[in-house]
Amino acid sequence: MVRDGWRVAGALAAGGILTVAGAAHAEGPAVAIIGATVFDATGAAPHLANVLIKDGRIADVGPNVKAPRGAVVISAKGKALLPGFFDVHTHWTPGGKPNISPEIANAYIAAGVTTVNDFHQQPESFAPRRQWIGTLASPHVNFVARMSTPGGHGADWADTATTKWVNTPQAARVEVKALVPYKPDFIKAFTDGWRYGASADNTSMDEGTLSALVDEAHRNGIKVLTHTVTVERGQIAARAKVDIIAHSLQDRELDRATIDLIKAAGTAYAPTLAVYDPAKGEGAATNPEARKRSEIKFGYALHNTKALHDAGVIVALGTDAGMPGTPHGVSTLREMELLVQAGLTPSEALIAGTANSAKALGELDDRGTIEKGKRADLVLVSGAPWTNIADVRKTDRVFVDGKLVHGPGVKLPAANSQKAMPPVKVQALIDDFEGAKERTALDTLRLNDTDGGIDRTVQVAQVIPRTASDHVLSLDARMSTKDDPNAGVIFPLTRGSVQPVDARPFKGVRFDVRGDGAYELGVNTLSGRWASEVQGGAEWRTVEVPFSALKAAAGWGGARGPWTGDDLLEVSIDGARPAGQKLWVEIDNVTFY
Numbered sequence: 001m002v003r004d005g006w007r008v009a010g011a012l013a014a015g016g017i018l019t020v021a022g023a024a025h026a027e028g029p030a031v032a033i034i035g036a037t038v039f040d041a042t043g044a045a046p047h048l049a050n051v052l053i054k055d056g057r058i059a060d061v062g063p064n065v066k067a068p069r070g071a072v073v074i075s076a077k078g079k080a081l082l083p084g085f086f087d088v089h090t091h092w093t094p095g096g097k098p099n100i101s102p103e104i105a106n107a108y109i110a111a112g113v114t115t116v117n118d119f120h121q122q123p124e125s126f127a128p129r130r131q132w133i134g135t136l137a138s139p140h141v142n143f144v145a146r147m148s149t150p151g152g153h154g155a156d157w158a159d160t161a162t163t164k165w166v167n168t169p170q171a172a173r174v175e176v177k178a179l180v181p182y183k184p185d186f187i188k189a190f191t192d193g194w195r196y197g198a199s200a201d202n203t204s205m206d207e208g209t210l211s212a213l214v215d216e217a218h219r220n221g222i223k224v225l226t227h228t229v230t231v232e233r234g235q236i237a238a239r240a241k242v243d244i245i246a247h248s249l250q251d252r253e254l255d256r257a258t259i260d261l262i263k264a265a266g267t268a269y270a271p272t273l274a275v276y277d278p279a280k281g282e283g284a285a286t287n288p289e290a291r292k293r294s295e296i297k298f299g300y301a302l303h304n305t306k307a308l309h310d311a312g313v314i315v316a317l318g319t320d321a322g323m324p325g326t327p328h329g330v331s332t333l334r335e336m337e338l339l340v341q342a343g344l345t346p347s348e349a350l351i352a353g354t355a356n357s358a359k360a361l362g363e364l365d366d367r368g369t370i371e372k373g374k375r376a377d378l379v380l381v382s383g384a385p386w387t388n389i390a391d392v393r394k395t396d397r398v399f400v401d402g403k404l405v406h407g408p409g410v411k412l413p414a415a416n417s418q419k420a421m422p423p424v425k426v427q428a429l430i431d432d433f434e435g436a437k438e439r440t441a442l443d444t445l446r447l448n449d450t451d452g453g454i455d456r457t458v459q460v461a462q463v464i465p466r467t468a469s470d471h472v473l474s475l476d477a478r479m480s481t482k483d484d485p486n487a488g489v490i491f492p493l494t495r496g497s498v499q500p501v502d503a504r505p506f507k508g509v510r511f512d513v514r515g516d517g518a519y520e521l522g523v524n525t526l527s528g529r530w531a532s533e534v535q536g537g538a539e540w541r542t543v544e545v546p547f548s549a550l551k552a553a554a555g556w557g558g559a560r561g562p563w564t565g566d567d568l569l570e571v572s573i574d575g576a577r578p579a580g581q582k583l584w585v586e587i588d589n590v591t592f593y
Contacts, residue, residue: 010046030054031402032067033378036076039347039386040370041083041355046386054375056402061372075378076560079396083368084114084139084377086357087332088225088270089246089318091120096322102416105138105407107329109405111396112379115358115367117142117225120322122162123182124445125496132498135415137405140377142185142361144225147175147213151203153227154190157452159490161445163190167205169212176216186308186361186492187217188246191229193236197251197293198285202454211240223362225270231258231304238265244360246270246318248301252391259311268360270306270318273298273338274331283324289575292332306343315339316360333392334387346389420526423566430491430509430571430590433463433471444492446473449572455480459487464586472588473513488520488574491590497569500526504565506592508546511573514539515585519575521545526567528552528559536585544593 031053038061050065051058055237067073085409087108098104108116116139121129126143133141146163148155155163164175179187191210193202205213214224224245228234238261245262248271262269268350278284278294285294309315319331330580332353358368366374378399383391397407404410431440438446450457459477466472477487493501511523515536521543522531530550534543552559571590575583 013176022143028072029072030059030068030071031376031399031404032065032071032382033074033076033081034067036079036081036380037384038370039082039350041079041152041351042369042371043262043351044382046080051370052377052510053399053402056376057373058307058370058374058376060276061370064174073501074397078382080381080384080386080391081370082112082379082385083354083358083370083382084379084400085332085336085353085392086318086361086368086399087113087114087116087321087335088244088316088357089272089320090116090118090360091320092118092328093120093322095324097327100419102136102138102329102418105136106412106416107327108139108332109137109398109400110395111329111333112381112392112398112406113139113329113332114377114379114398114400115140115142115361115363117144117186117361119144119146119188119320122159122496123179123184124161124483125498125575127394127497128181128498130413131438132421135413137400137403137412137416138447139400143183143185144188145179145182145184146188146190148190149171149193149203149205149209150452151456152190152193153195154188155173158200159447159449161447166209167203168590169208172209172213173216176213176220176222180220181304182224184222184327187213187222187224188227189213189224190232191241192226192228192230194230194233194251196229197297198290200454201384207236207240210236211244214240214242231255234258234262238262238267241265242267244268244270244316247272247320248276249303249304250276250297253300259307261315262308263311263313265432268314268316268356269305269308270357271301271341271342272318272320272335273301274335275323275326276301277325277334277338279583280325283326295358301344302338305339309342309344309348314356314360315344315352315425316357330393336392338450339391340389347386350385350387350392356475380407408502422566423501423502424502424506425491425501426592428506428592429484430493430592431473432589433473437463440491442491442493444495444497447490447492449486449490450477450576451480451482451485453482455482457485457487461489466586466588470588474586475584477577477583477584479577479579479581479583483579484575485575485579486576487495487583488572489587490524490570490572492570493568497524500567500569502566503568503592505545506547508544508549508593509571509590510523510544510593511590512540512542512588513573513585514541515575516583517575517577519573520584521550521567522572522574523547523550524572525559526569527561527564530559530563538586540586542589
């Protein structure tokens with residue numbers, strides 16, 4: 001039985017392989033950076049100054065600032081001090097480079113990037129990921145909830161817990177309200193189904209739905225970024241009052257009316273040039289026809305970035321890092337170089353990557369410039385990047401919340417070299433379907449698990465009575481028209497599949513089942529997926545699957561190492577049927593034994 005690799009990858013990305021990076025917290029003596037040439041991103045010219053850091057904040061800035069007794073003094077003569085860089089569009093995905101969270105965090109702080117938005121994870125993972133933040137030295141990570149249309153970009157591989165599916169104003173408002181308890185920092189709406197002119201379009205979000213989504217988000221104090229890549233849909237984003245268009249409009253040159261509309265709406269623009277760069281190597285178009293299309297679209301992207309900037313639209317910095325050929329950390333620096341290629345001056349590119357991004361995210365009162373009272377997120381580089389933008393790559397030291405996280409003498413926390421959070425013990429009962437709606441006995445959110453693509457298997461999973469006092473999960477599905485469609489249910493073993501569990505005290509998995517044929521018990525681990533076929537019939541039967549009977553699954557998401565038993569993330573029960581056929585199964589009393 002073949003199980004969809006996208007969903008496996010999504011589960012692992014939401015779990016321990018791709019968990020979180022977080023901000024370091026400053027403790028200890030004051031820090032005095034002496035003799036730096038300060039580019040403060042306020043619009044002032046670079047100037048010689050000393051910067052004093054206390055309690056994670058900039059205590060003072062100026063040429064006559066002195067280092068107090070006991071302060072750590074850093075001589076910065078001949079070096080440039082800038083605010084830490086932002087990247088408002090990243091995906092912490094197992095398909096990226098690096099692909100393990102602590103290594104992603106390391107890559108960002110090594111590049112001087114101190115604030116990022118992650119667009120990849122399900123909201124269930126936000127709380128445990130925030131918990132892990134304090135154990136890592138890393139950039140500040142904003143957690144971004146995802147919304148799209150059924151069959152839309154971003155929903156074509158994800159379950160409805162990872163990406164909310166909406167196609168009416170009423171649905172948009174309901175789903176935004178459903179996200180609020182998770183405390184997302186922002187919402188990303190995948191509004192444009194145009195597949196970059198390279199493949200068949202996905203569905204797109206209509207203006208009424210997007211307008212309702214943005215309005216409801218703003219009512220709840222949440223800004224909205226959109227995946228928008230065409231000029232026409234850029235107009236829709238502006239009319240809907242989207243806060244940031246988080247991609248390039250690249251199907252044609254912008255006309256004056258559209259530019260004026262975007263400016264009047266106060267919508268910022270983060271063109272993610274790095275992901276579209278035809279010269280990036282991996283992920284770039286290779287055949288001549290595709291390469292030509294890519295170069296034409298990139299030309300539009302460069303032109304439109306400069307046109308919007310010249311019109312006074314806030315240009316922020318985003319990269320789509322985590323996508324092919326767009327590695328974490330260095331792509332943020334490459335984006336500044338590409339902004340200069342688009343026609344911005346090096347100083348303007350630096351402001352895009354600092355103050356403008358902070359302003360677009362609503363964080364400028366806290367960070368993004370070097371001013372007294374602001375968060376001490378700082379990067380010290382050799383050279384003068386306001387003259388030669390490539391000097392941003394010459395990172396010397398990086399501070400997050402006033403704490404040195406990259407540079408001479410830095411010793412990172414142990415968590416920065418670990419692949420996951422430490423495993424925890426797990427109770428035997430996974431789910432008996434007697435608890436809170438849609439939640440397992442472990443208080444985790446039960447997930448539907450279907451194949452990916454625009455045409456997806458349709459399934460309904462609901463808890464129904466088995467007896468007067470007992471309940472079961474009933475799953476009914478109509479298979480999509482593709483090779484190896486599947487349907488199923490996933491039982492996360494910890495909230496959001498973030499922290500792995502140690503199942504070594506148990507021998508295997510037991511559950512009650514009845515149904516219409518063969519199914520697959522799967523176990524997702526930090527080392528990949530393991531599975532075993534089971535049979536269901538018209539009558540209830542109890543199935544026991546010892547861990548020793550599990551086989552390494554093939555394909556993307558398949559097992560990449562030996563079974564250890566101490567790194568489990570999820571248990572799943574899936575079924576595959578021929579295209580267009582139906583499947584049904586009832587499940588009860590899923591336990592470790």
